[in-house]
Amino acid sequence: xxxxxxxxxxxxxxxxxxxxxxxxxxxxxxxxxxxxxxxxxxxxxxxxxxxxxxxxxxxxxxxxxxxxxxxxxxxxxxxxxxxxxxxxxxxxxxxxxxxxxxxxxxxxxxxxxxxxxxxxxxxxxxxxxxxxxxxxxxxxxxxxxxxxxxxxxxxxxxxxxxxxxxxxxxxxxxxxxxxxxxxxxxx
Amino acid sequence: xxxxxxxxxxxxxxxxxxxxxxxxxxxxxxxxxxxxxxxxxxxxxxxxxxxxxxxxxxxxxxxxxxxxxxxxxxxxxxxxxxxxxxxxxxxxxxxxxxxxxxxxxxxxxxxxxxxxxxxxxxxxxxxxxxxxxxxxxxxxxxxxxxxxxxxxxxxxxxxxxxxxxxxxxxxxxxxxxxxxxxxxxxxxxxxxxxxxxxxxxxxxxxxxxxxxxxxxxxxxxxxxxxxxxxxxxxxxxxxxxxxxxxxxxxxxxxxxxxxxxxxxxxxxxxxxxxxxxxxxxxxxxxxxxxxxxxxxxxxxxxxxxxxxxxxxxxxxxxxxxxxxxxxxxxxxxxxxxxxxxxxxxxxxxxxxxxxxxxxxxxxxxxxxxxxxxxxxxxxxxxxxxxxxx
Numbered sequence: 001x002x003x004x005x006x007x008x009x010x011x012x013x014x015x016x017x018x019x020x021x022x023x024x025x026x027x028x029x030x031x032x033x034x035x036x037x038x039x040x041x042x043x044x045x046x047x048x049x050x051x052x053x054x055x056x057x058x059x060x061x062x063x064x065x066x067x068x069x070x071x072x073x074x075x076x077x078x079x080x081x082x083x084x085x086x087x088x089x090x091x092x093x094x095x096x097x098x099x100x101x102x103x104x105x106x107x108x109x110x111x112x113x114x115x116x117x118x119x120x121x122x123x124x125x126x127x128x129x130x131x132x133x134x135x136x137x138x139x140x141x142x143x144x145x146x147x148x149x150x151x152x153x154x155x156x157x158x159x160x161x162x163x164x165x166x167x168x169x170x171x172x173x174x175x176x177x178x179x180x181x182x183x184x185x186x187x
Numbered sequence: 188x189x190x191x192x193x194x195x196x197x198x199x200x201x202x203x204x205x206x207x208x209x210x211x212x213x214x215x216x217x218x219x220x221x222x223x224x225x226x227x228x229x230x231x232x233x234x235x236x237x238x239x240x241x242x243x244x245x246x247x248x249x250x251x252x253x254x255x256x257x258x259x260x261x262x263x264x265x266x267x268x269x270x271x272x273x274x275x276x277x278x279x280x281x282x283x284x285x286x287x288x289x290x291x292x293x294x295x296x297x298x299x300x301x302x303x304x305x306x307x308x309x310x311x312x313x314x315x316x317x318x319x320x321x322x323x324x325x326x327x328x329x330x331x332x333x334x335x336x337x338x339x340x341x342x343x344x345x346x347x348x349x350x351x352x353x354x355x356x357x358x359x360x361x362x363x364x365x366x367x368x369x370x371x372x373x374x375x376x377x378x379x380x381x382x383x384x385x386x387x388x389x390x391x392x393x394x395x396x397x398x399x400x401x402x403x404x405x406x407x408x409x410x411x412x413x414x415x416x417x418x419x420x421x422x423x424x425x426x427x428x429x430x431x432x433x434x435x436x437x438x439x440x441x442x443x444x445x446x447x448x449x450x451x452x453x454x455x456x457x458x459x460x461x462x463x464x465x466x467x468x469x470x471x472x473x474x475x476x477x478x479x480x481x482x483x484x485x486x487x488x489x490x491x492x493x494x495x496x497x498x499x500x501x502x503x504x505x506x507x508x509x510x511x512x513x514x515x516x517x518x519x520x521x522x523x524x525x526x527x528x529x530x531x532x533x534x535x536x537x538x539x540x541x542x543x544x545x546x547x548x549x550x551x552x553x554x555x556x557x558x559x560x561x562x563x564x565x566x567x568x569x570x571x572x573x574x575x576x
Binding site: 005008009012015047048051052053054055056057058059060061071072074 | 397398399418482483484488492493494495534540548549551552575
């Protein structure tokens with residue numbers, strides 16, 4: 001099997017086309033989170049701060065496009081994870097779906113308070129994400145915060161989950177090769 | 188008849204102390220009448236010219252190894268290593284530390300007691316010197332004379348150190364109680380789940396073993412190798428020894444490397460390829476070497492985003508001042524310096540921020556080689572993955 005630049009282009013194309021809301025939305029979220037210096041500061045990665053690291057160095061270190069952390073955590077470290085999913089269609093309208101963007105904020109309890117403000121770190125990051133995303137239309141349509149829950153994943157990690165929701169088209173078009181889109185008629 | 192006070196003055200202590208003194212004297216005088224008495228040779232990892240050799244060493248003719256009179260005693264009353272009969276090493280009464288670097292390398296650094304942490308070459312019944320590791324005191328059995336637990340070094344561990352250099356060290360493998368079948372099945376997949384353990388002398392290299400560090404530990408068989416990752420690091424009990432517990436993990440053909448020549452396994456390294464970068468050979472000399480470091484992952488984004496690089500120079504293990512040189516950038520053999528944007532604002536003189544200034548997504552997946560060249564002898568090189576992040 002040969003692997004050409006054209007094949008690579010084909011995969012990269014998924015970042016731009018609208019078929020996969022997962023990839024498209026995650027690309028946008030990643031860029032927004034990494035451009036928010038307040039969130040990166042409150043994530044308090046002293047190692048990266050000491051190195052005067054660039055925002056992109058936080059990606060896959062503290063900002064993860066998935067909600068699973070398998071590495072053995074031997075240092076105090078905080079995370080913002082995000083996932084995209086949808087389960088429900090809009091009632092009486094199969095052409096619309098309720099797309100959810102879920103942020104999982106994981107804060108190590110050894111460093112649970114942000115010292116400049118005295119605010120609990122998971123609350124502060126949640127407020128910053130809410131401030132950045134709520135009622136915006138970065139994804140094409142307005143998103144709204146519909147759920148905000150707190151809890152603990154284990155003895156060490158405090159969790160806050162923010163769920164944003166947007167009503168978007170449900171599989172109305174299908175991408176052909178390189179953007180030759182087809183309209184998909186729902187039965 | 189002399190009084191008790193007179194007796195104590197004459198013999199300088201109690202009757203028990205006098206017995207001890209006499210016993211020590213007898214032990215010292217009759218030391219060579221015991222069939223277990225031998226001459227062993229002490230040394231550490233850094234004073235060893237044959238780090239991968241475990242048996243049949245030419246210790247008496249090795250100027251770096253320090254001779255010591257020992258008794259080599261089998262101890263069957265308990266097994267320290269769980270799985271092999273342990274032996275004790277007994278020294279002459281009042282034996283002082285005769286390894287002049289012990290305090291610097293072990294005593295003051297790890298609060299360990301001479302000779303724990305050292306290797307000792309001990310001749311077997313045929314007179315062949317084999318490598319043993321002194322792992323702990325054994326005073327629970329014999330309080331009269333100083334004795335130590337020793338375990339036979341039975342494995343050479345290959346690993347990549349924190350400077351991405353190929354390293355080897357002689358260790359003692361130990362079995363680890365494992366209350367599972369060696370595999371774990373959930374309702375979808377089955378994965379390996381065995382455990383293993385090894386003991387190594389604690390030193391400036393082994394103290395850097397880290398959680399999740401992956402290692403290939405297996406016989407040099409030609410079937411698929413067994414991969415392990417460090418799941419527990421014990422550096423304090425006993426002082427001077429690193430006792431490392433391993434959990435079995437999976438072989439990754441993209442990262443792990445088994446060198447085979449003529450149907451024979453030569454060396455085995457886990458995480459040999461990280462970001463397409465191969466490790467370098469470890470050369471223990473005072474030659475000046477340069478090293479490039481960067482924060483975060485070994486990736487740089489095509490088109491945007493700066494990555495900060497720093498170059499540092501070392502002679503031996505000591506850092507030395509910056510030497511003037513030139514940053515160079517390649518993809519394969521192609522010089523891509525024209526695609527690199529630089530910034531040195533607010534940076535130290537050994538640092539630079541670079542950006543891969545191209546919008547061509549075909550660069551994604553390729554490897555950017557960055558070099559800092561002082562001259563043909565002194566240069567550093569790293570590889571970063573170009574990614575369309």
